[in-house]
Amino acid sequence: MRFRGWSTWAAAAMTGALLLGLTSGAAGQRLGTEGGEWRYWGGDEGSSRYSPLDQINADNFENLEVVWRWKAANYGPQPDFIYRATPLKVGDKLFTVAGSRRSVVAIDPATGETLWMWRMRNNPRWEASTRQNYGKGVAYAEVEGRGVVYVITPGYYMAALDAETGVPIPYFGMNGIVDLHLGLGDYPVDADRGILSSGDITSSSAPIVVNGVIVVGNSHDRGYYPRRPENVPGHIRGYDAKTGEMIWKFNVVPDPGEFGHDTWEGDSWKYTGNVSAWAPLSADSELDIVYVTTDTPTNDYYGGDRLGGNLFGTSIIALNAQTGERVWHFQMVHHDIWNYDNPNAPKVLDVMHDGRLVPMVIETTKQGWAYVFDRETGEPVWPIEERSVPQSDTPGERTSPTQPFVTKPAAFELQGVTEDDLIDFTPELRAAALELAGEYRMGPQFNPPSLLNHPDGTNGAFHAPGANGGANIPGGSSIDPDNGILYVASQRGHSVISLVPGGEAQPRLSNLCPDPAVPCASSATYVATGPGGIRGPQGLPLLKPPYGAITAIDLKTGDHLWRIPNGDTPANIKNHRALQGLDIPNTGKNAHATILTTKTLLIYGEGRGQEPILHAVDKMTGEEIGRVELPATTNTAMMSYMHDGRQFIVLAVAGAGVEAELVALALPN
Amino acid sequence: MLAVATALPTSAQEPEVAPPSSTREGVYTVEQAERGEEIMHDVCANCHMDDEFVGTFIKSWAGASVGDLFEEVSTSMPQDRPGSLRPRQYAQVLAYIFQLNGLPPGEVLMSSSIEELREIIIEGSQG
Numbered sequence: 001m002r003f004r005g006w007s008t009w010a011a012a013a014m015t016g017a018l019l020l021g022l023t024s025g026a027a028g029q030r031l032g033t034e035g036g037e038w039r040y041w042g043g044d045e046g047s048s049r050y051s052p053l054d055q056i057n058a059d060n061f062e063n064l065e066v067v068w069r070w071k072a073a074n075y076g077p078q079p080d081f082i083y084r085a086t087p088l089k090v091g092d093k094l095f096t097v098a099g100s101r102r103s104v105v106a107i108d109p110a111t112g113e114t115l116w117m118w119r120m121r122n123n124p125r126w127e128a129s130t131r132q133n134y135g136k137g138v139a140y141a142e143v144e145g146r147g148v149v150y151v152i153t154p155g156y157y158m159a160a161l162d163a164e165t166g167v168p169i170p171y172f173g174m175n176g177i178v179d180l181h182l183g184l185g186d187y188p189v190d191a192d193r194g195i196l197s198s199g200d201i202t203s204s205s206a207p208i209v210v211n212g213v214i215v216v217g218n219s220h221d222r223g224y225y226p227r228r229p230e231n232v233p234g235h236i237r238g239y240d241a242k243t244g245e246m247i248w249k250f251n252v253v254p255d256p257g258e259f260g261h262d263t264w265e266g267d268s269w270k271y272t273g274n275v276s277a278w279a280p281l282s283a284d285s286e287l288d289i290v291y292v293t294t295d296t297p298t299n300d301y302y303g304g305d306r307l308g309g310n311l312f313g314t315s316i317i318a319l320n321a322q323t324g325e326r327v328w329h330f331q332m333v334h335h336d337i338w339n340y341d342n343p344n345a346p347k348v349l350d351v352m353h354d355g356r357l358v359p360m361v362i363e364t365t366k367q368g369w370a371y372v373f374d375r376e377t378g379e380p381v382w383p384i385e386e387r388s389v390p391q392s393d394t395p396g397e398r399t400s401p402t403q404p405f406v407t408k409p410a411a412f413e414l415q416g417v418t419e420d421d422l423i424d425f426t427p428e429l430r431a432a433a434l435e436l437a438g439e440y441r442m443g444p445q446f447n448p449p450s451l452l453n454h455p456d457g458t459n460g461a462f463h464a465p466g467a468n469g470g471a472n473i474p475g476g477s478s479i480d481p482d483n484g485i486l487y488v489a490s491q492r493g494h495s496v497i498s499l500v501p502g503g504e505a506q507p508r509l510s511n512l513c514p515d516p517a518v519p520c521a522s523s524a525t526y527v528a529t530g531p532g533g534i535r536g537p538q539g540l541p542l543l544k545p546p547y548g549a550i551t552a553i554d555l556k557t558g559d560h561l562w563r564i565p566n567g568d569t570p571a572n573i574k575n576h577r578a579l580q581g582l583d584i585p586n587t588g589k590n591a592h593a594t595i596l597t598t599k600t601l602l603i604y605g606e607g608r609g610q611e612p613i614l615h616a617v618d619k620m621t622g623e624e625i626g627r628v629e630l631p632a633t634t635n636t637a638m639m640s641y642m643h644d645g646r647q648f649i650v651l652a653v654a655g656a657g658v659e660a661e662l663v664a665l666a667l668p669n
Numbered sequence: 670m671l672a673v674a675t676a677l678p679t680s681a682q683e684p685e686v687a688p689p690s691s692t693r694e695g696v697y698t699v700e701q702a703e704r705g706e707e708i709m710h711d712v713c714a715n716c717h718m719d720d721e722f723v724g725t726f727i728k729s730w731a732g733a734s735v736g737d738l739f740e741e742v743s744t745s746m747p748q749d750r751p752g753s754l755r756p757r758q759y760a761q762v763l764a765y766i767f768q769l770n771g772l773p774p775g776e777v778l779m780s781s782s783i784e785e786l787r788e789i790i791i792e793g794s795q796g
Contacts (some may be wrong), residue, residue, distance in 0.1 A: 081753045133749050222716060436729050452720065459724070498720070505718065530721040539733030539741065539791075572737065609744045609751060656744040656752025 036642025038089040041137045041206050043639065046348025047282040049478035051640040054599035055647035056667060061601065061616040061626040064665045067648065068112030069631065073659035075099030075119075076132075082608070082635055083652040083660035084204075084474065085137045089641035093163065094650065095140060095149050098660070100132035104151050104159075106166060109643040112664060116166030118159070120177075125155030128195045130221035134204040136280060136473075136636070141209035143242050148172075150214055150241075152203040156180045158216060160244060173244035180216060180237075183246045187232050199231035199273045208281040208290060210321035213247060214239040215290045219278030223298055223339070225505050225527035227520075229305035231273025231298045236317075238324050248324030252277070252294055252312045259326065260311030268306040274298045275313045279473065280345035282361070284375060289327055291348070291361050291375070292317045295341030301449045301497045301528040302337060304396030309334045316346060316363050316371070318378060328378025332363070332371060334400035337392070337449055338463050339495075339531065340366050343472045348375060351484040351555045360555065364477040364488045366470035367445070368413035369406040370553060382408035382558050392448035394499055396525050403446050408558040412551040413470045413490040414543065416444035417462040421543050423536050425582055432537035437462075440496050440534070449497035452529060459498055460529075464543070466495025467531035474607055474636050475592030480619055485561065486553045487602055489593040492543055494533040499526040538578050545587035550595065550604060552622060562622035566593040567606040567613060594637045596649070601625065605634030609655055614665070628665070632658040691792050692735065695775020697764030702774060705765025708758055712747050719769055727770045727793045735779075736787030739763060743783075756781035770794055 033043045033051050043049050056064065073079035076099030087096035087107070093115060094107040103119040126132070132154045139150040140163065147163030158180055160172035168176020180203075181189070181196060190197040200221050207216045218234040233253040239246050252275040254261040261269060275294050283290045297306050297313040314333040319326055333340045347362040361375035372381040386402040414421060419442065422433040441450055441461040450461040468491060471477060475489030502522035536542035548566030553559070565588025573579065573587055591607030601616045612630040617623060630653060638651035646666050654660040689696050709719070730738055743759040745751050754762070760781040768774065771794035780786055 078753070081750045224716065225718065436725055439725060500718075500720070530717040532717070532721055534725050535729035537729060537732060539730045539737045542729075572740065578732070658752070 037091075038087070038639045038641050039140055040088065040208065041086055041139070041280045042282065042345045045208065045210070045283045045285060047280065047345035048347060048349065048481060048597075049476065049595065049637055050481060050597045052599050053640055053642055053647045055642070056598065056640075056649065057600045058616065058618070058625045060667055062628055063667050064614070064628045064649070065668055066631065067664045067666045069664070070107055070112045070114070070662040071659070072098035072661055075103040075105075076101045079659035080133060081654050081656070081658070081660065082133060083654040084134050084636045085652050086637055086639050087650055087662065088138060088140050089639065089643070090140050090147065090163065095138050095163070096662070097135040097137055097151060100154070101126070102132075102135040102151065102154050104138060104149060104161060104166065106163070107662070109641060109648065110646075112662070118161050118166040118168070120153045120155065120157060120159065123155060125157070125195055126153070128200070129154035129156070129202045130200050131202045131204045131219055136204055137206045139206040139209050139214070141214075141241050148241070150207055150209065152180065152205070152207060152216065154202055156202045156218070158207065158214070158239070158244070171243060178239065178244040183237065183249065184232065184235055196232055201232045201234065201276070203278070205278060205280045208283055209241050210283040210285050210290050211288055212241050213321050214241050215281055215283075215292075215319075215321060217277035217279075217281055217292065219276045220274050222531075223274055223296065223300040224531050225522055225529070226299060226524060227522050229298055229524045230271040233273045234276030234294065236277055236292055236319065236324070238321065247322075250317070250319055250324040250326065253297070254311065263309035263311040265307040268308065272297050272306045272310075278341065279343050282346045282348050283321065284348050284359070285321075287376060288321050289318050289375070290321045291346040292319060293342030293344070293346060293363055296336040296339050299524050299527060300337070300339035300531070302394065302397060302499055302524065302526040303335050304394070304398070304525050307398050309400065310336065314340055314342065316342065316361070316373070318361075318375065330371070330373060330378055330380070332365060332367065332404060334403060335398075337397070337399070338446065339467055344476045347477060347479050347486065349479050349481050349484070349555075353381065353556055362477075362486060362555070364471040364486070366465055366472060368411040368415050368465050368470040368490065370409050370412065370477075370486060370488060371406055372409070372555065372558070382406070389446040390443055390448060392450070394449070394451060394526060397448070399448050409553045410560060412488050412553070412560070412563070413465050413549075414492055415464060416447060417442045417464045417494055417543070421464075423540060423542065423544055425579055425584065429537055429540065429578060433542055436534060436537060437542065449499055449528065452498035452500050460496045462494050462496050462533075464494035465490075466493050466533050469493030472592050475594045476637050478595045478597040478602075478637070480597045482599075483619070484555045485619065486555055487550060487595055487597060488553065489548070489550050489566070489595050489604070489607070491548045491590060491592050492541075492546065493590070494543060495531055496533050498529045500529055501525070502527050538576070540573070540576060540578070541590065547590035548588045548593060548607070550593050550602070550622070552619070561620070564617065564622040566591060566604070567611060567615065570610070594634045594651070596638050596640060598640060603638070603649065605630065605638065605651060607633070608635050609633060612653070631663055632661075689775065689777065690788060691790050692767055692772045693792050693794070695773050695777065696735065696789055697760075697767055697774055697779040698776065699774045701761045701764035701779055702768040704758070705761035705763070705768075708754065708762050709765050712754070713762070716748060722766045723769050727791070730791045731793050733791055734787045735763065735789040735791055736783045736785070738791060739781075739786050740783050
């Protein structure tokens with residue numbers, strides 16, 4: 001009997017497994033968010049941005065209506081115009097941040113009523129912060145039965161708040177606050193203002209709590225033309241979720257004796273900074289691993305002041321959440337001089353691939369590639385090959401001879417710029433585009449930045465995707481764990497980098513160079529004049545469309561399933577004088593679509609500055625199912641939850657002249 | 670607009686003249702460019718040096734209207750606070766960019782209405 005019982009159970013389990021295998025082809029062990037909640041910035045600890053809810057579906061999507069609007073504009077001295085937050089939903093509350101002070105708020109999920117608000121008292125660290133805006137949200141954990149909300153402030157403090165009341169937890173740090181400047185390392189402090197004098201460090205993302213440890217990332221000011229080659233590195237730290245005590249630190253620029261130290265020539269390890277983990281973090285609490293991705297070391301576009309491979313710049317690092325020990329790492333770009341900072345929270349999911357359930361972690365990038373690894377071992381799921389790349393001729397620069405090339409999945413965005421990639425709507429426009437581009441060096445992926453006024457007559461070098469191309473934080477990526485599909489929003493974009501000697505750079509920044517009479521150069525050997533690209537003729541985009549797209553990638557095979565333009569052709573293309581009478585297929589919008597996957601739909605907004613429309617498409621085909629109008633344009637990925645039997649979608653909107661707010665949509669009652 | 674007016678001499682005493690139709694015809698005032706310089710260095714210089722807005726920049730916008738450029742900049746910049754300047758401040762920034770490119774100032778205040786600015790075509794200072 002016992003035996004039979006067992007075999008019946010086993011048979012049932014096997015049928016279940018088979019069924020799963022047959023119907024979906026992917027066994028999703030991680031099913032995204034649970035219980036109608038949204039407990040992490042990315043939905044769940046694996047940042048799936050997936051909700052298994054299906055009250056809102058293909059049949060009723062167009063009936064969605066605005067249920068409430070929550071105004072963020074009054075949180076902070078000026079209204080915010082780019083609201084980048086995604087709320088959490090835990091129990092009967094939403095938790096998020098608002099405004100340049102990064103006030104933390106609890107909101108009623110049914111009505112939008114503010115339940116409590118907390119903000120850090122003003123201090124010079126806030127004034128000096130380079131990331132007052134862009135607050136993405138908070139983390140939540142239960143500590144000894146009590147709900148706690150964690151936030152990192154623009155001044156780089158961490159606060160722990162009681163989720164019920166918003167009151168700081170007295171036994172956490174000092175009265176609920178931990179100073180994140182402390183324990184970073186031996187960096188000089190400006191005694192008058194209490195800020196680090198050797199650089200800037202802050203954070204715009206939430207931390208993540210993994211098995212009782214809060215893991216804290218960071219971010220810095222942009223690094224196109226920093227005032228100096230020195231900065232503070234974005235070391236990763238782990239803190240006790242109850243007491244706020246710092247437990248470990250992982251050096252993203254390794255000290256002498258640490259692994260990777262020899263990838264920094266000379267003294268560059270001593271003074272180089274950045275390498276921040278500004279993208280949100282992800283975790284696998286069963287493995288007790290946190291997945292951290294990093295950005296470029298100081299000076300985004302010139303590496304002559306930091307020769308070497310520069311570990312752990314532009315890398316994904318798997319760290320043991322309890323100890324901070326490195327489990328594995330992979331450097332996406334050696335000696336990065338393209339500002340290819342990792343922009344997305346890594347995605348964690350299990351996918352049936354080659355007859356085995358592979359525990360994957362995926363990073364979608366500005367390079368236009370999705371890097372797919374076995375998250376236990378760091379082994380690439382499809383080969384990533386070191387290939388030769390063009391070399392720089394900028395004095396003092398030494399490019400890495402090779403870079404890692406992802407062989408599968410295929411790139412989801414245009415890589416490199418050749419004459420073939422320039423617009424060809426008409427022969428005249430093409431000729432004009434060629435002439436404009438002719439001043440700059442074209443080249444394949446990893447084309448190195450070059451000098452303004454180069455002796456050979458060129459003025460800089462293209463690379464694509466550029467500063468605002470490929471995948472990035474606003475749209476990011478989402479997954480469908482049921483089907484093992486990755487969706488990634490990307491933008492077509494290139495940069496043209498023109499380097500000038502630091503001594504000739506005169507960025508007159510009011511905050512850094514208060515006296516316009518005093519020359520304000522940079523002590524870096526070379527810096528870029530900026531991150532932008534060049535336009536095509538008559539203000540048209542230089543590159544061929546689509547200007548923005550969503551790509552669906554089947555992780556079971558690594559193949560692209562489909563690719564759709566982001567929304568419709570924008571008005572400035574449709575109405576452009578030079579294009580009248582031409583038949584131009586949908587170019588999509590030049591922005592990162594903001595995406596969410598649910599049980600039955602892929603839902604997206606068109607992103608920064610585009611039409612205020614929310615689209616629903618078929619997950620398997622990319623075909624549009626419906627659209628509804630929004631009060632304003634979306635700037636960041638949305639979330640969904642169930643409350644009192646009603647499914648909501650909440651998204652942050654803001655834009656030119658539109659002050660930031662949260663908008664909640666649901667079906668009519 | 671009044672096509673004949675373009676043939677008439679323009680001066681400060683005759684404010685009724687038709688607005689200029691090309692950036693070569695003095696589309697902004699010196700004061701606007703001065704204010705624009707301050708804004709550029711306070712707000713935009715955090716991410717852009719002036720060098721980015723000369724040369725190819727103006728060549729690539731040539732043929733489009735000032736309204737097109739105004740719309741682009743006012744909806745997307747500054748990147749961390751798009752649309753946060755007032756319309757007249759965006760006009761001042763454009764005035765400064767035109768000045769950087771050697772385009773002449775004039776007597777007429779540059780409008781901050783996209784529709785009116787669509788009547789002015791961008792041309793570089795030479796060629």
